[in-house]
Amino acid sequence: MVTCCYISAQHPDLFTLTLNIATKDDYDVNSHSSATASAASMERLHWVQHRCRQLLARDSERGWYSTPNGLPAKSSQDAHSSPQRVSGKRRRVFARNGPHQQEYEAVSKGYKGNAIRTTKYSLLTFIPMNLFQQFHRAANLYFLFLALLNWVPVVEAFQKEITMIPLLVVLTVIAIKDALEDYRRYLSDKKVNNNVVQVFCGKQKAYIDKCWKDVRVGDFIRLSCNEIIPADMLLLYSSDPRGVCYIETANLDGETNLKQRQVVLDLPFQGGEITLEDFHSRIECENPNNDLSRFRGYMEHPNGVRVGLHNSNLLLRSCTIRNTETVVGIVVYAGHETKAMMNNSGPRYKRSQLEKRLNTDVLWCVLLLIIMCLTGAVGHGLWVKNLKNPIFETDTETSPALAGFYVFWTMIIVLQVLIPISLYVSIEIVKLGQIYFIHNDLALYNEQLDSRIQCRALNITEDLGQIQYLFSDKTGTLTENKMVFRRCSIYGVEYPHKENAQRLEVYEAEENEAAGRSVTLKSGCSRKSLSCRSLSCNRSSVSLHTLTAESEEEDRLSNHIQSRTSAFCSRVAREVVPDPELVRKLSWLCSPAQPLSDGSSGTPCSLELTYITDFFLALAICNSVVVSSPSQPRHVVPEARTPLKSLEEIKLMFQRFSFSPFSALSTPQIRGSFTSRLFSRGKTGSFTFSTPPNSTTDGSETGQENNLESSNLRRKLDLSSREDGGGAGQTETEDGIDDARIDPDGFGQKVEDLSKEDDCESDTDDELLYEAESPDEAALVHAAQAYRCTLRGRSPESLLVDLPGIGSLAVQLLHILPFDSNRKRMSVVVRHPLSGQLVVYTKGADSVIMDLTETSKGAEQAQEIYSHVREQTQKHLDSYAREGLRTLCIAKKVLEEEEYEVWLKRHLLAESSIENREELLMDSAERLETNLTLLGTTGILDRLQEEVPETIEALQRAGIKVWVLTGDKKETAINIAYACKLLRPDDELLTVSCGSKDACAVLLQELKLEVQHGGDRLMEPSAVESRSESSLSSPADFILVIDGCTLEWALQEELKSDFLELSCRCKAVICCRSTPLQKSQVVRLVRDQLGAMTLAVGDGANDVSMIQVADVGIGISGQEGMQAVMSSDFAISRFKHLSKLLLVHGRWCYSRLANMILYFFYKNVMYVNLLFWYQFFCGFSGGLMSNSWVLILFNLLFTSVPPIIYGVLDRDIPADTLMELPELYRAAQTSKIYVPSMFWINILDAFYQSLVCFFVPYFALAGSDVGDLSFGSPINASALLIILLHQVIESHTLTWIHVLVLAFSAASYFGFVLLFSLFCVTCSPPTNPLGVETLQMSQPLFYIICTLTTVMALLPRLLVRALHDTLNPATALRTAQMDKVDSERYCKRMRRWNQNHSRVNRLPVSADNPGLEPSTDTVVS
C-alpha cells in the first residue's frame, strides 16, 4: 500500500506492477492493508527476535553486503582505505560527536545536510536559469525567432525593439509567476529549515535546540511525542519499554494508522540510559533512494558484532512521533537525501483533447501564414520585376527573386500574430480561472469533511466536458466505505440482525449529524497542531514541491484526517444491535440450569456455542486494529485486570464442566461417536488449567487442553461463577437472562439490558477507539464488542480481550500473518488464553476460505454436521452477496504443538531471509492456513453514498457510459449496480464467465449475436413505437457482467475487439473480481481502441493505475489513504459531486474554452488579414498602415483580456438547466462546439470581416490625399470595435465584469493611440504617429467609416444568430425537454410492457443467478 503511492506518476509501468499488493475490497477480503501488516510482522516474540537478529547478523556478513563471490577481503580493505569510493555504493555513518571523529569527517563530507532547498532559483541564478527554462517552450522560441529575424536588416519589418515586446512580455509574465512561486517555496523552506529540534551536542554532552537545517548525518536527535521527524534516522532508543515507537505517516501517504518502529537490536545501551558519547558503532546502509518501504544496512559494534538494520528501524522524515514519550535516533539521511524528499514529484501535466485539436488548427494557421507569405513573396518579386527604375526605388541591386525571398521573411514578421502564440498563454490563464471556479464551487464542497474539490491537474478542465466513458470503482466510490456490520451466519445458522437493520435506517436520517460529530470526535485527542504538515500529500498544483502548506490547507488536511480516522469508528459502525436470537444463545450458554439437550427444545446445540464463541473471539482478535481511548494515549495496553474469578475457581469450573459436550470438533483427534467421546472426556476429568499463557512446558497436560475449546471454558467459568454467587456484575446479566427465559418474547428487553450493561462498561472504561486499517476490520471488531467480546488492548505479544462473563484476558499472540491480496486472507496464531491451545484464526474472502476449509475426516456425524454447516454457510454467503453485502469467512484451526514447531522453524527462516522474503513468508503462511474449520461468515453493509443512483442516472442520461470495475464478487457487484440504478429491473443481463479462452471467444461471439438479435427484437414488435420515439435510450439496454478471469481472456489481443464490440453495445459493463492491472487495461482498451474520452474514478490504491491511465482521473478522498487522490487529476469527496463537476463545470469549461479558442483564431486571422490586404496596395513590400506599436499591442493589450474573461466567465446554459437536463452534455461530449467546420466558419467569417474592415475605408479614402497612418486609423479602430462587439454577440452571458473589460479594452486602445499621437514626436521612426489620430478623430469621416465598417462586418453573424435564435429559441433547451418527455413516456411504456411480459420474458438474470432478485430493501439507502 505504501509503496504504491510513491511510485511517481512518471512510471505507470512500475505502478501496475506494484499495485498487486494493493488492498481493499478488490480482493474481496476486506482489507487488511499490508502496510501495518508488515509493521506488525515486527511484533515477534523476544526469542524470535533474537534468532532473527543472529540470522541477520550472519547474513549481513556474507549476504548482500559483501561483494559478490571472491573478493571479500579486498573489498573490505578498500572500504577502509577509501571511504569515499565506497560511499558510491553505500553509505557509512558514524556518530558525529562520537569517538570516530576522523572517520566521520572523512565520510560525511559528501553527505547532504538537513537544510532543504526546494526553490529552483536563487537570486543570482534567477534570470539566466529562468530564461533557460522558458526557452524550452516552443512558443517562446517562436517569439525569439521572430525577434532575431527582425534584426536582419533586409527583412526587418518593425523596429528592432518592437518585435522584442511580445517576447519580453511573455517572458516577464512567466518569470514573475515563477519568481512568486519560488519565493513561496523559499519561505516554506525557510520555515521548515528553521524548525527546532533537540540535537545532542558533543561538547556540552547534552541535547541542545538546533534548527533542522543544522542537523547533519550522524547527529543524535531526541524527539518527543507528536514531534515531526526532521530527517531519516535510525531508532536507537525509545521510552517505550519494549523498544518500539509509533509513527504516523500521514504526511507521507495520508495514512493515519500508526506504524510501529523498532529500536535497533542489541545496542549496548538497549533499554537503559543512553550514553551517546560512547556510541562507537558504525552504521553502513544503502545509499539514499526513494523506496520508502525498503531500508537495508547493518550496524557494526566495536566488538565486531553486526546487527542488521531494516525498514522497521528507520524513522522517516516528516512523519510524526506518536504515543511514545521520547525517542532518540541517529541521522542517516538528511535533507534532500531523505526518502520523503526523494519522493517529491512535480505536478501532473496532461494534455487535453482540445489542446490536441487546437494544435492541428494552429498548424492550419501556419499553413495559412506560409501561403500568405508566399503570396507576398511572389507578388513582391513580380512587382519589383515590373518596376522600371522609379523615383521611389531605393534599391536597384536586389534581384526580384531575392527581394521576394526577403519579403517572405518580412511578411512572417508582419503577420506573426496569425500564429496565436498568445493563445497558449491565454489558455493557461483561462484554465486557472476555470480551476478557481471549480475549486470554489459550494456544490462541490463537503461540509462534513470540510473539504473542497482539489484540482491537481490544471490543464484538463475542458476534458471534463467530453467524457464518454466513466469507469468507477465500487467500494468507497459508489459506496461510502463505511462498513457496518449487518448480519452473520455462524454454524450454518443465519442471524438476520433485524433490529440492526432498522437502526441503520434510523441512522440514515441522522447520518449527517453523526458524521458532523465524528469530525470533532477526536479533535481533542493527542493531536497537537501540526506546524509542519510536510510533504505535499494532497496539495494542489503549485505548492507541490513545498514542504509546508499554508495554514489553510493545513487545517483542511488535519480536519480531513481526523474525520477520516474517526469515520472508521463512526457511530453507526460502532453501535451494533445484537441479534436477539444470538444473544439468547449466548446467554443460554451462561445459564447454569440448562444442561446439554441437543437442540430438542430449541436450545442451541453446544457445538454451535463453541462455534459462536470462537467466531466472536476471532472477530475480536484476528485483525490489526489498534486500540486507544480518548483519555489514554493510543497503544497503551491496560493492565490485565484480575479475572473475576480466582484461578482456583476456574480450575474447579473446568473440572466440573469438563464433560463439556462441545469440545473441539475441529481437533483432528476426534474419533468415535461424537457425544460418547465428549462424555468420556468428561469422565476423565483430569484437566488442569495452565494459568500463565506462555508457559508451554507442561506437555502432557497441554495435549489434553488442546481438546478443549476455549469458549466452552469461558461459558463454564461464567456459569460457575454464577453458581458460586459470583461477582456483583453477574447478577445483572443473570436477571436479564432469567427474564428472558421467563418471558420468551422479551428479547427486546434483554437486548436493552445487554446494551445497558455495555453502556455502563464503556462509561467506566472510557470509550474504546479502534483504529483499523480498513473499515471492515473496525466494523467486525465493533460487532464483536456488541456481543461483549471486546478487544481492549494490544501489544506486540499479547492481546487483551474482554470475554462475556469472564472479563479481561490476555491472549498470547504468536504471529500475525498479515493480509495480502494474493492470499486474500489474514491469520493470527494465538495461544488460547484458557485452553492454552495453539489456535489459528483466519478470516478472508469466502472463495479462498471455502477452499481451504477441510471436509473433516473421521467422525461421520461430525462430517455430516460439518458439511451441513458448509452448505448452509455457502447459501448464506450467496444471499449476502445478493443483498450487496460484503462477505467474509471466519475459520479456525487448532494446531498441535509439534506441528507448530515444525512450521515455526520454517517460518523463522522465511522471516529472516533477505532474498525474496516476501514470497517465503507467503509460502509459510499458506502452509499454515490449511485444513481450516469454517466457523461462519459475516455480512458487512457498505452503504451507497448519498445521491449515487441519481448521479449515475444523470450521467447515463448525459450519454456517459458507466462501467463499474470492482474487485467484489459478481453477486455483490450486480446488486450494488441495481441499488445505484445502473441496472434496471428490465435490463438484460449478459454474464460472461468461462474457464478457457476458447470458451470465452465462443461466448463473446454468441453474446454479440444475442445483443444484435436482442436489439432487433426490442426494436421490432411491441417496443417499436416507443423505441422509435426515443432514440436516445436505444443502444440496447444490455448490461454486461464479466468476471476477472474471463476478463483476462477477453483482454487478450485476439478477443479484444470482440469484447469491445460487445461492451459497446451494452448500456453498462460490470467487471467484477478485477485486479488493478485489469482495471487499467480495460480503461486503456477503451481509451485507445475507441478513442473515447475516459474518466476513471476511485478511492483506493487499487484504482491508482486506472486513474492514471484514464484521460481524466478522479480520486475520491475517502476512507482509504491518499494514493488515489495523489495520482488523480481532481479529487472529490463524494461520488455525487461528479454530476456537477461533469455536467456543469465540464460542459462550461469545454464550451468556454472551445469558444474562446475559436474566437482567438477569428480575432487573429481577422486582424492579420487587414495587414495582408494592404500588401496588395503596397507592392507586397511588407508595408504597414499602422504604427508598429499599435500593431504589437493590439493583440498583447487591447484585445487580450476580453477573450480571457469570456473563457472564464461565459455560461452558455445556466447551471440549473444543465443539472436538470443532463442530455445537454451530449453536445459537448461529441465536440460539437469545436469541430473543424466551426474553425473554418470562423476563419471565413474572419476573412469576410477583414475584407469589410479593410475595403470600406479603402473605397472611402481611395484617391484622396490620405496618408498611410491616417488610412490605418479607421481600420484599426473599426477592427477593434468589430472584434469586441463580435465577442458580445458570441457571449452567452454578459456581466458587469464583461462590460468593464470590454470598456477597458476600447478605452485602452483609444487612450493609447491618442496619447501616442499627441506626445510621440520622434519616437517609433518609420511610422511616427504624431498628430494622426487626433486629426482623424476630429473628422466626421472617421466615425462614418467606423460605423459603416463595424455594422457591415457584424451584420452576417448578427443575422445568422438572430435567425437561429428566432427559429429555435434555445434549441438545446427545447430538444432536451422533449427528450425528457420522451424518455418518461418510454419508461412508462416499458414498464407496462414489462408487466405484461414479465412472466414469459424473465431475463437471463435468473438463469445465471438463480433466485437473483433485485433486492432494494437493504441496499438502497
Place this chain on the structure above:
Amino acid sequence: MVKKEQEIANRPDNTAFTQQRLPAWQPMLSAGIVIPGFVLIGLAFIGIGVALFVTSRSIQVMELDYTGVEQTSPCFRCSDPNVKNCVCLLDFSIDSLFKGPVFFYYGLTNYFQNYRRYGVSKDDDQLSGNLDSFISPSDTCAPYEFDSNNKPIVPCGSVANSMFNDTFKLYQIISGAKNQVPFDGKGIAWWTDYNVKYRNPSVTPLRDAFNGTVKPLFWPRPAYELDPSDPNNNGFINQDFLVWMRRAALPDFRKLYRRITEGDYTQGLPAGNYSLEIAYNYPVLSFDGRKKVVLSNVSWMGGKNEFLGIAYLVIGSLCIVMSIVMLIVYAKFKFPEEE
C-alpha cells in the same frame, strides 16, 4: 465558536462571483430585439446615407491629367526625360462656379509611397532639427545617406529625395488676358508636422546649419532654398516638403498643393476658361505613373466620395429587408408553436 469557524475554514465563499451566479444579461438575439433593432439601424443608415450621398453630389471635382502620354497632350513634349526645364500649358474651362474654397491637388498614380523600404528611408531625428543627425544620418536613409563624396545628404532618404517638384500656376483667361489665380500655400501641411514634428535647426541663417552637407541628389535646390519667396517656408518646414513627407497610403493618391482662397476667388472659381502652367520636372513615365492636377472643394465629410453614401444606403436597406424577413420567419415559426 472558534471551532465551528475552523470546521468550515475551507468552505468556499458563497458569493455571486465565486458561485458564478453573477447577474448576467444574456444577449439572446431573439426576434423581439433584433427586428426593431434592425429597423432602427436601417433607418439611421439610410438617413446618413442620404446625407452623405447628397453631400458628395454637391462636391465638385475636376481632374486634369498632364502626364503627356498621348501625343495630343500639351505636355507630351515635356514627358521626354531628356527635356529639361520644360513648361507646358494646360487649358481647361469651368462651366459653372466652382465653389470655394477650392483645393488644388496634384495627383500621382502607380506611385508607391507606401513601399516599405521607401517609407523607412528617412531620419526623423534629422528632420526634427537634430544637428548630430545632419552629420551622420540614420542608416535607414540608405542609399540616400551620403553622396558619392561621402558627404551627408540633408534631408536624407528616399522620401525626401523623391520630392515632387512640378510647379503650377493657374491663370483665368478673361477675354484673352491671363489673370493669375492666387494660390494660398500656407497651412496646407498638418499643423503638428509644421509646428511640432519637423523643426529646422535653430541656427541662423539657416544655410549655416547645412554646412558640410549636400542637397538630395534629385533636388534642384538645397532645402534652405526651397521657397525663395518666403524665408519662413524653407528647410524642413517647407509646406510642400511637409506634404510630400506625409506618405500616401495608396499608390494612387493626390496631395494638396495649394488652396484658392484669396482675392477674387474666395467664392470659388467662376465659370470660364483657365490655363494651367506646369513646370514639368517630375518623371513618372518610367514606372508607368500618371500625373494629374485635381481641383476640388470639400465638405464636412471630406472630398467627393459616393461610395460611402451608397454603402450606407445599401446597408440600411439591407437591414430593413432583413427585419422584414425576420418578421416573416418569426411569424411563421414562432406563432404556430405557441398555440
